[in-house]
Amino acid sequence: MKKLNKNLPNFTQAISQLIAQPSISSSQASWDQSNEGVINLLSAWFETLGFAITIQAVPNVKGKFNMLAKLGTGSGGLLLAGHSDTVPFDENRWLSDPLKITDIDNKLFGLGSCDMKGFFAFILQVCQQLDFASIKRPLYVLATADEETTMAGARFFANSEIIKPDVAIIGEPTNLVPVVMHKGHMSHKISIKGQAGHSSKPASGVNAIEIMYQVISELFKLRDNLNLNFQNEAFDVQTPTINLGAIRGGDNANRICGHCELDIDMRSLPGMKDEELVSWLSKALQPIAEKYPGRLSISELDPSSPSFQQTPESELVLTAEKLSGHHCCAVNYATEAPFIQQLGCQTIVMGPGSIDQAHQPNEYLAHSEITKTEVLLTKLVHHYCF
Incomplete structure (x- = not known):
């Protein structure tokens, strides 16, 4: 030696x-x-x-x-x-x-x-x-x-x-x-732009937290759909995943929330393309974006890893x-x-x-x-x- x-x-x-x-x-x-x-x-x-x-x-x-x-x-x-x-x-x-x-x-x-x-x-x-x-x-x-x-x-x-x-x-x-x-990994920020106002008059503003509640409901539906349609038995977690990682919004109990952000990550199975997941995310949230024009946006947090x-x-x-x-x-x-x-x-x-x-x-x-x-x-x- x-x-x-x-x-x-x-x-x-x-x-x-x-x-x-x-x-x-x-x-x-x-x-x-x-x-x-x-x-x-x-x-x-x-x-x-x-x-x-x-x-x-x-x-x-x-x-x-x-x-x-x-x-x-x-x-x-x-x-x-x-x-x-x-x-x-x-x-x-x-x-x-x-x-x-x-x-x-x-x-x-x-x-x-x-x-x-x-x-x-x-x-x-x-x-x-x-x-x-x-x-x-x-x-x-x-x-x-x-x-x-x-x-x-x-x-x-x-x-x-x-x-x-x-x-x-x-x-x-x-x-x-x-x-x-x-698996692959990608992370995105979903931002909701509301309209702040006095909490005593809810109709005078647009509550970003309430819109984000609708966003989260759609994300759960997307997650359930992915779980039903994509599996790989080689993994102990056999499906793609969506994680709600961090949420920020509002500043006081007596104000209508004017802005809310949600950070999520998605992990794809081999064979799934990043652009497919991004497309499904956009389609899942499209009805909310149309219901509240100009108030919902999606941006990439970090470059995705395939x-x-x-x-x-x-x-x-x-x-x-x-x-x-x-x-x-x-x-x-x-x-x-x-x-x-x-x-x-x-x-x-x-x-x-x-x-x-x-x-x-x-x-x-x-x-x-x-x-x-x-x-x-x-x-x-x-x-x-x-």
């Missing part, structure tokens, strides 16, 4: 340093941060190993970067991909410092430990033990920006078309189970199932997989840790994940690159 490079951190040191670099992405400007610190760490480490480094400034988002590390020449090869950002956190709900690794009860606690800075620490350890003199096809490591919000990094990277690997593995926490299918599906019989899936010992599955959440798939490669989502720990206070990566993840990644890199 090759000796580890003394100039590079071991696994615990690497994950500790990555988590110590805050890289929150959020739609709220007060939370949103640059990921430059994480990118600089990863770039330095992989450059030390002999990788060629490309850093992309992601357009239209300030202080956000992608990093691509490449080792080897020729076409094809393996892409190991993940996002460098984390969600925000409520420090009062954490039992330890979210930005420091705390090792307790055979678990490494820290923000991003499983979702998903830990994946890069695993890749670094695996790469330190490889004999790159015999590499036959390129190995790529991709770290993207803003996966937790707009997926701007993955969108930009897919459009840049600078590589075309044979296969790609996105290391989101799946308990090392190969994920070959997930659903993802990889053929279960593909070589990558069969190989991942064999090496991991797990049968492939579908998940309800969205990832960068559909954008990475645009590179023209077979793509799966498979990484250490559980999605149940992601986006939660006291997020952790269990010690039991460490050895089996390093073994699996080593086998995959040898299979596709050597």
Whole structure:
């Protein structure tokens, strides 16, 4: 076995340093941060190993970067991909410092430990033990920006078309189970413009909350219709979903509400097109829009993320199932997989840790994940690159 490079951190040191670099992405400007610190760490480490480094400034988002590390020449090869950002956190709900690794009860606690800075620490350890003199096809490591919000990094990277690997593995926490299918995600704001007035004379104004009540009734009907007409048994939630996520309206009990907003998200099944869902939403609310001319509007909150599906019989899936010992599955959440798939490669989502720990206070990566993840990644890199 090759000796580890003394100039590079071991696994615990690497994950500790990555988590110590805050890289929150959020739609709220007060939370949103640059990921430059994480990118600089990863770039330095992989450059030390002999990788060629490309850093992309992601357009239209300030202080956000992608990093691509490449080792080897020729076409094809393996892409190991993940996002460098984390969600925000409520420090009062954490039992330890979210930005420091705390090792307790055979678990490494820290923000991003499983979702998903830990994946890069695993890749670094695996790469330190490889004999790159015999590499036959390129190995790529991709770290993207803003996966937790707009997926701007993955969108930009897919459009840049600078590589075309044979296969790609996105290391989101799946308990090392190969994920070959997930739902799409889109979010919209429904706005109602009413007419404020004194509550003692309801007819003198137009109550936006009352119109929104009608909107919600139509959304429930649309949800029921989707549930009846679309199912996929591969998912534990087998239908498309509509979630009423946030509502805001009015300012005082004695005023007719002049404005009301509802934020919703919709999650499509593979095979459903985003434009179909948007069309059904518009048609469902059209009678209300006609009843109250100029008072109802629908706008996109964030760019939509399409659903993802990889053929279960593909070589990558069969190989991942064999090496991991797990049968492939579908998940309800969205990832960068559909954008990475645009590179023209077979793509799966498979990484250490559980999605149940992601986006939660006291997020952790269990010690039991460490050895089996390093073994699996080593086998995959040898299979596709050597």
